[in-house]
Amino acid sequence: SQTIHQWPATLVQPVGSPLSLECTVEGTSNPNLYWYRQAAGRGLQLLFYSVGIGQISSEVPQNLSASRPQDRQFILSSKKLLLSDSGFYLCAWSGDTEAFFGQGTRLTVV
């Protein structure tokens, strides 16, 4: 069966520090992969999506970047975190007509 792993579950980072959130998928090949941010009052915002290795589409210009070094690995990064980067980050992958979500990472930038 397909599973998706996302870690860490919670993270507290100081302003200006780097960020790396990792997401891996099992049980499928060549999935479409997504990073979303869920901010209070703003719902789910698509940040990046990828249809293949090395192929990244950015939906919202901001202080974050994404990479897909392997078929089933999707990484969300930042060189210097801002206070406004705080939020709940969700990784997801999609098959033909359905998406599967990780449990999310609660990031607090202090």
Added chain:
Amino acid sequence: GDSVTQMEGPVTLSEEAFLTINCTYTATGYPSLFWYVQYPGEGLQLLLKATKADDKGSNKGFEATYRKETTSFHLEKGSVQVSDSAVYFCALSDQTEKLVFGKGMKLTVNP
């Protein structure tokens, strides 16, 4: 670009009340439409889906019909339960397989 607009909450209902959550979309072509639910303390999960016009998705007493003429996919349930308390997201998947979500609506059902 593609977008999803859904009714915003929060909404509080009494048990056994009728529920409607409106959702309309803008997309090129013929997207697939979804409702996702996030129960307290859990990740998102698919509630129901429809892949073409006039399809009706249903699950756990919830229903939604893909209306191409009104570009809508409203979620309904005839009698809500306390266990239906959650955040509900309408979403679409376009031909590039990009997923776009609405802002979500928090539903609280009181006994």
